[in-house]
Amino acid sequence: MKIGIVCARxxxxxxxxxxxxxxxxxxxxxxxxYTLCKNHNEILIIQSGYGEIYxxxxxxxxxxxxxEKIFNFGVCGALTEELSSCxxxxxxxxxxxxxxxxxxxxxxxxxxxxxTSAVIKTDENxxxxxxAKFPNLKVGICASADKFLADxxxxxxxxxxxxxxxxxxxxxxxxxxxxxxxxxxxxxxTVSDGKGGxxxxxxxVHTASEICANLILDIIG
Numbered sequence: 001m002k003i004g005i006v007c008a009r010x011x012x013x014x015x016x017x018x019x020x021x022x023x024x025x026x027x028x029x030x031x032x033x034y035t036l037c038k039n040h041n042e043i044l045i046i047q048s049g050y051g052e053i054y055x056x057x058x059x060x061x062x063x064x065x066x067x068e069k070i071f072n073f074g075v076c077g078a079l080t081e082e083l084s085s086c087x088x089x090x091x092x093x094x095x096x097x098x099x100x101x102x103x104x105x106x107x108x109x110x111x112x113x114x115x116t117s118a119v120i121k122t123d124e125n126x127x128x129x130x131x132a133k134f135p136n137l138k139v140g141i142c143a144s145a146d147k148f149l150a151d152x153x154x155x156x157x158x159x160x161x162x163x164x165x166x167x168x169x170x171x172x173x174x175x176x177x178x179x180x181x182x183x184x185x186x187x188x189x190t191v192s193d194g195k196g197g198x199x200x201x202x203x204x205v206h207t208a209s210e211i212c213a214n215l216i217l218d219i220i221g
Contacts, residue, residue, distance in 0.1 A: 003220060004067030005045045006058050008170050011205055012074045013047050016213035029061045039221045048170060051146045052096075056173035063181045069126070070178045070185040073216040075192035075208045076142060076166040077149055077201075079159040083138070083166065083191050085204050086211055090127060090137045091187035093119040095162045096172035098145040110162070112176075118162055120175055123184035130186060130219055137215075140165035142189060144172040150198055166191065188216055 007013045013034070017023060023036040023045075034045040044067055048058035059070055076089070083089070095118045100109040110118035119141055131137055143164035149155055158164050166189055178185035190212035193201035 002042045002044060002066045002068050004059070004062030004065070004070045005043060005216065005220075006048055006055060006062065006070065006072045006170070006174050007045070007074050008048050008050055008055065009074070009209075010047060012209045012212065013045060015206075015210040016045065016217060019213065019217060028065070029057065031058050031061055033061075033065075041220070043220065048174075051169050052144065052173035053146075054173075055170035056177045059174045059177040060181070063177070063183055067183065070174065070183055071188070071216060071220065072171065072174045072185065073188040073212045074168065074170070074190075075201075075205055075212065076168040076189035077155070078165070078191045078194035079143065079155045079167055080165050081194070083194065085191055085194065085200065086208050088137055088188060088190045088211060088215055089142075089166055090131055090134075090139050091122050091142050091171065091189060092127060092139050093121045093141045094171040094175050094187070095119055095141060095143045095158075095164055096145060096176075097143045097158060097162065097164075098147070099172075120172065120179070122175060122187055126184050126186040134215070134219065137188075138165075142171045142187070143167040144169065148198065148201075152195060186219075188212060188219070190215070 192208040
């Protein structure tokens with residue numbers, strides 16, 4: 001099986017590559033692509049760069065290359081005090097909170113015309129299978145848009161409005177591209193920052209990235 005893995009930043013992908021040993025590297029559609037074999041699976045790891053558009057393009061590239069499953073991993077911000085730095089979350093869904101067609105279509109903000117809810121669900125079968133094997137993983141919704149969130153009031157509003165417990169900048173693009181192509185998608189995030197915002201992120205991003213990379217390696221076996 002071909003498994004595609006999307007991560008945004010070099011800080012996130014390097015801990016994984018450092019652990020897998022032998023891999024090949026090239027660029028495809030301008031994206032760094034790393035290929036390796038693990039337990040008879042071909043693993044394609046792509047570094048997308050920041051944001052929804054890069055994330056979507058990277059995912060489409062993996063699917064074009066034959067990926068039968070998409071796994072996304074990386075760091076995230078916490079939207080609730082119940083999450084601590086370096087906690088890991090299996091995403092049950094994503095809200096693209098800055099998507100808004102309400103001025104021209106009878107839909108609520110953050111709701112796509114082909115969706116009945118602002119929450120775009122990840123693949124339920126993959127989520128159930130992985131959380132059964134890793135019961136300590138927290139499960140929750142991610143709020144995603146092209147913005148690093150440091151405003152605590154806005155973070156709280158996203159939690160109250162959508163039930164989101166974390167936030168990032170790529171999940172919506174990755175998940176939507178997977179769904180359009182009919183490819184199942186699992187998403188794993190590890191908290192790098194909460195109320196500490198950008199300052200906390202800079203201190204903990206390396207540790208959070210390593211934790212997340214270790215988990216995704218365990219998950220894919």
